[in-house]
Amino acid sequence: MKQTNDLPLNRRDFLKAGGALVVNFSIPALAQSTDLLQAGPPDAQQIDSWIAIHEDNTATVFIGFVELGQGASTALLQVAAEELDMSMSQIRTTGQDTHLTPNQGGTYSSSAIRVGRPQVQRAAAEARQALLAMAADQLGVPVAKLNVENGVVNAANASVTYGDLIGNRRFNLAITGNAPVKDPSTYKVVAKPMPRNDIPLKVRGEYRHIQHQRLPNMLHGRIVRPRGQGAYRDGVKVESIDTNSIAHIRGARILRQGDFIGVVAEREWDAVKAAQQLDVTWDRPRNLPGHDGQFAKMVAGPISDRVAIDEGDVSAANTAHVVSSFEGTGPYQAHVPFAPNCALADVREDGALVLCSSQDIYNTRTSVATMLGLETEQVRVQYHEGAGTFGHSCWDDAAQAAALMSQLAGRPVRVQFMRWDEHGWDTYGPAHVGKARVSADAGGKLVSYEYEGWQHHWSLVETTAQTASGIPASEWPPFPAMQLNPRTLGGMYDAPNRKLVNHHVDGLDYLKGAWLRSPLDLSFSFISEQAIDDLAWQLGMDPWQFRQQNISEYHWLGVLNAAAEAANWQPRRANTANDSRGSIVHGRGIGVGTHLASWGGAVAEIEVNTATGEVNILHLYGAIDAGLVVNTANVENQIIGQLVQTASRMLLEEITFNDTGVTSLDWSTYPIIRFDRCPEVTPVIVQRLNEPSSGAGEEVMAAAAAAIANAFFDATGRRMTMYPFTRERVLAALA
Amino acid sequence: MAELTINNATIRTTADDDTPLLYVLTDELQLLGPRFGCGLAQCGSCSVLVDGVETRACVTPVSILSGKKITTLEGIASFYAAETGQQAMTTTPLQDALIEEQALQCGYCYNGIIIKGIELLLKNPSPDDDEIRSAMRGHLCRCGTYPRIISAIHRAAEVIAAAKTTEAQSGEERA
Numbered sequence: 001m002k003q004t005n006d007l008p009l010n011r012r013d014f015l016k017a018g019g020a021l022v023v024n025f026s027i028p029a030l031a032q033s034t035d036l037l038q039a040g041p042p043d044a045q046q047i048d049s050w051i052a053i054h055e056d057n058t059a060t061v062f063i064g065f066v067e068l069g070q071g072a073s074t075a076l077l078q079v080a081a082e083e084l085d086m087s088m089s090q091i092r093t094t095g096q097d098t099h100l101t102p103n104q105g106g107t108y109s110s111s112a113i114r115v116g117r118p119q120v121q122r123a124a125a126e127a128r129q130a131l132l133a134m135a136a137d138q139l140g141v142p143v144a145k146l147n148v149e150n151g152v153v154n155a156a157n158a159s160v161t162y163g164d165l166i167g168n169r170r171f172n173l174a175i176t177g178n179a180p181v182k183d184p185s186t187y188k189v190v191a192k193p194m195p196r197n198d199i200p201l202k203v204r205g206e207y208r209h210i211q212h213q214r215l216p217n218m219l220h221g222r223i224v225r226p227r228g229q230g231a232y233r234d235g236v237k238v239e240s241i242d243t244n245s246i247a248h249i250r251g252a253r254i255l256r257q258g259d260f261i262g263v264v265a266e267r268e269w270d271a272v273k274a275a276q277q278l279d280v281t282w283d284r285p286r287n288l289p290g291h292d293g294q295f296a297k298m299v300a301g302p303i304s305d306r307v308a309i310d311e312g313d314v315s316a317a318n319t320a321h322v323v324s325s326f327e328g329t330g331p332y333q334a335h336v337p338f339a340p341n342c343a344l345a346d347v348r349e350d351g352a353l354v355l356c357s358s359q360d361i362y363n364t365r366t367s368v369a370t371m372l373g374l375e376t377e378q379v380r381v382q383y384h385e386g387a388g389t390f391g392h393s394c395w396d397d398a399a400q401a402a403a404l405m406s407q408l409a410g411r412p413v414r415v416q417f418m419r420w421d422e423h424g425w426d427t428y429g430p431a432h433v434g435k436a437r438v439s440a441d442a443g444g445k446l447v448s449y450e451y452e453g454w455q456h457h458w459s460l461v462e463t464t465a466q467t468a469s470g471i472p473a474s475e476w477p478p479f480p481a482m483q484l485n486p487r488t489l490g491g492m493y494d495a496p497n498r499k500l501v502n503h504h505v506d507g508l509d510y511l512k513g514a515w516l517r518s519p520l521d522l523s524f525s526f527i528s529e530q531a532i533d534d535l536a537w538q539l540g541m542d543p544w545q546f547r548q549q550n551i552s553e554y555h556w557l558g559v560l561n562a563a564a565e566a567a568n569w570q571p572r573r574a575n576t577a578n579d580s581r582g583s584i585v586h587g588r589g590i591g592v593g594t595h596l597a598s599w600g601g602a603v604a605e606i607e608v609n610t611a612t613g614e615v616n617i618l619h620l621y622g623a624i625d626a627g628l629v630v631n632t633a634n635v636e637n638q639i640i641g642q643l644v645q646t647a648s649r650m651l652l653e654e655i656t657f658n659d660t661g662v663t664s665l666d667w668s669t670y671p672i673i674r675f676d677r678c679p680e681v682t683p684v685i686v687q688r689l690n691e692p693s694s695g696a697g698e699e700v701m702a703a704a705a706a707a708i709a710n711a712f713f714d715a716t717g718r719r720m721t722m723y724p725f726t727r728e729r730v731l732a733a734l735a
Numbered sequence: 736m737a738e739l740t741i742n743n744a745t746i747r748t749t750a751d752d753d754t755p756l757l758y759v760l761t762d763e764l765q766l767l768g769p770r771f772g773c774g775l776a777q778c779g780s781c782s783v784l785v786d787g788v789e790t791r792a793c794v795t796p797v798s799i800l801s802g803k804k805i806t807t808l809e810g811i812a813s814f815y816a817a818e819t820g821q822q823a824m825t826t827t828p829l830q831d832a833l834i835e836e837q838a839l840q841c842g843y844c845y846n847g848i849i850i851k852g853i854e855l856l857l858k859n860p861s862p863d864d865d866e867i868r869s870a871m872r873g874h875l876c877r878c879g880t881y882p883r884i885i886s887a888i889h890r891a892a893e894v895i896a897a898a899k900t901t902e903a904q905s906g907e908e909r910a
Contacts, residue, residue: 069841069878195837202842203830205768205808209843212767220762268762269754272774338780338843338877339772387772387843388878419773633837637883641840644879667777667875675871678881 039377041103047171050123055167057151058090064104065112066383071634072112074196082189083124085148096383106360110695117693125179134165184689193633210357210384211342218412219264221405222275226282228424228662232473233508235466237283245279255408260468262405286659295329295433298454303503312497320439320447324534327435328721330523332428332655335393340417343402351378356399357386368403392514400464420665429516430455432523436531446550448497449490456507457482458514475507481519488524488593492556518595521702525593529706542571555625559601562623562684567603574714583611587715591706599625600700604707608715613727617647617679625686626696635696639683646704648673737797742810752798757781768808768846779847779874789854832890838883844876861892
């Protein structure tokens with residue numbers, strides 16, 4: 001079946017026209033059709049909100065989770081195909097649209113399969129049950145004597161297709177929750193390595209990312225901001241604009257509301273030039289601590305404390321056989337999708353259409369409606385895939401900017417951020433300071449685990465809303481993923497005494513923050529797992545065996561052992577291999593960690609040039625247990641991406657800033673890993689057919705970060721207290 | 736007003752002389768292959784071939800491209816077939832291998848990956864690991880799919896070598 005990422009007009013027309021519409025539909029027609037009566041979300045309790053069967057015996061599944069290149073759209077179709085007894089070639093999905101697709105919440109925190117699988121499974125099972133009842137009626141045969149293959153219901157002497165039973169008509173049935181789901185041991189489509197639907201289109205250059213979308217009669221827009229954000233609290237303050245500075249650029253117009261400035265032009269290059277040449281004087285306070293001073297300022301406070309866990313008595317460390325205290329820091333790191341964020345909007349008096357890459361279109365709809373002064377239902381938001389974003393990059397900011405600029409210009413507007421906008425105005429993964437203190441007895445059993453950490457929360461108000469509407473900067477209320485994570489911080493170990501203290505730093509005095517793939521976990525495990533590793537070393541033990549004897553939970557033990565075995569790990573005490581050639585020393589390390597669900601284990605093999613300070617990661621082995629894995633090829637690809645990105649974040653990535661603003665504004669000042677330094681990778685899946693799916697988009701990064709740090713110690717006998725491992729930091733650690 | 740030869744077709748652009756080629760390709764011609772990534776020639780998402788040489792369209796003004804042969808992702812299969820003296824094909828061996836390897840995630844960088852990979856395979860049909868890493872170094876992938884791209888280039892090289900062997904054998908048989 002031909003796949004497309006275009007969107008149908010609305011549900012009614014979609015069903016009327018059958019599947020062909022999905023293939024032929026184009027965005028320009030859609031722009032004319034803001035149909036208020038159709039505003040979603042559709043009722044999640046109705047089968048029709050999830051599944052439509054067409055006359056040609058194919059099906060469309062409506063999915064609220066977005067495709068990010070992680071393969072969710074293929075994997076969730078596998079789930080539906082399995083329960084419906086249809087083949088993958090008979091089944092398709094649409095893009096996400098607040099007039100069309102159910103609200104399953106945002107696509108983050110590895111939720112697409114974890115949350116989406118049971119929802120899609122339930123709806124598909126319900127549809128199959130209803131179809132079987134219809135077939136029994138039509139064929140005059142009891143349901144128990146029917147079987148289904150490829151959407152054809154077979155009795156002993158007769159058959160009927162799903163398409164014949166209900167093609168292009170609605171089920172009009174509520175989901176009861178009572179329809180039986182398949183036994184995993186009989187799965188034919190799920191838990192298999194299924195090729196992704198989007199890949200051939202992307203390779204042939206036929207896929208339309210958000211950057212490829214166009215609206216009729218649109219203007220090209222760019223935002224105008226200082227190069228690099230300052231303190232979140234300050235937003236952007238305009239002192240003056242010299243409008244004559246772009247008078248020579250054909251058709252260029254300045255759009256301003258409050259301190260928000262944008263430019264539009266008929267031609268894109270004219271908009272780009274206008275944004276660069278517009279002479280704006282900004283008020284830029286000198287109140288940031290700079291990247292060198294940030295950690296001291298964070299610890300100095302003010303902070304608000306929360307004891308997350310306090311079990312037993314961690315003062316038992318005072319009489320333990322060995323104690324390890326370790327302090328470390330992790331920098332701000334950026335999402336920086338390979339294509340800067342882009343959004344298109346057509347805002348009229350009575351409604352608005354917004355095309356964007358929001359991973360939570362219903363949430364974006366609310367924020368855009370508020371900014372435009374429209375009712376929520378008057379705004380229609382569609383998702384179109386951008387470049388891989390790995391968390392909350394500038395997609396909401398871009399959507400708001402496009403909507404505002406369309407409203408101000410009175411025409412549809414396409415806004416694309418420039419590279420320095422995306423690098424400089426990201427909501428970064430926040431910086432972290434952590435202190436671990438762990439202890440063990442003479443037999444190598446953990447006695448205590450203690451960790452305290454400092455970081456700020458995520459930023460709630462986007463820069464467009466902040467500057468255009470004067471909404472003051474504020475942070476998200478407390479939420480597990482932006483605080484100490486008790487799962488990665490010692491949760492895998494059997495320590496009888498444990499304490500975690502979270503120090504919340506006021507983020508308004510720092511850079512904007514949000515969730516970046518495996519939020520804070522790389523910093524947590526970088527610190528925590530080095531402390532654990534040090535206990536093993538003090539005890540003269542192999543670090544794998546030390547962990548094995550302190551982990552009893554079978555998922556954790558499973559990923560730890562899977563990674564070690566994949567790497568053919570031979571037990572010995574760290575830093576005893578003496579594997580060096582000239583100034584190049586080699587090392588290997590092991591670690592465990594995850595995000596808030598699933599389980600990750602990793603081994604790293606690295607080399608360190610003690611003369612130049614250059615570190616190269618030679619091989620990363622990463623094991624994930626994510627319960628039942630729907631598409632094993634997808635998850636292997638996810639593990640590969642996580643391992644390469646962890647290498648990049650540990651070796652290279654760091655947002656730099658001075659007292660006025662961010663200074664890492666492109667791929668030269670914020671480098672990421674390239675082909676030449678990319679490690680070999682070995683992905684390992686621990687498959688658990690009878691367990692719930694728990695997410696596999698980010699759960700081995702913490703383990704890999706820890707393994708890299710511990711490999712550095714194995715190679716050099718020194719410990720790194722801060723990442724990324726720049727040459728300067730490495731040489732300082734070796735001095 | 737420049738005259739440009741793009742994928743063997745001649746077009747006249749109304750763009751100003753200083754306009755980077757990319758905006759003509761994406762806005763005037765509405766091609767889907769070349770795409771904006773940085774505007775600074777740092778990432779490779781906008782890559783095209785100019786007279787067979789990988790070039791960053793985001794910083795190359797149209798004024799210097801008259802008389803040159805521009806190939807985009809849309810024309811890469813025809814270009815590859817012509818350069819290697821083969822029949823017309825719809826996708827290059829590299830594109831087929833990228834699908835086989837299921838290499839992509841978001842796929843935004845793959846325009847440049849394919850353009851650069853084909854440039855490499857035309858110069859060196861059987862590159863080793865170091866040659867691949869060195870040739871591809873200027874192309875970034877934020878998703879971290881480099882390992883499967885490297886595998887796909889090796890796979891494409893094997894397919895190319897196997898086709899040559901078959902061709903040579905059938906040539907011998909004819910002789």
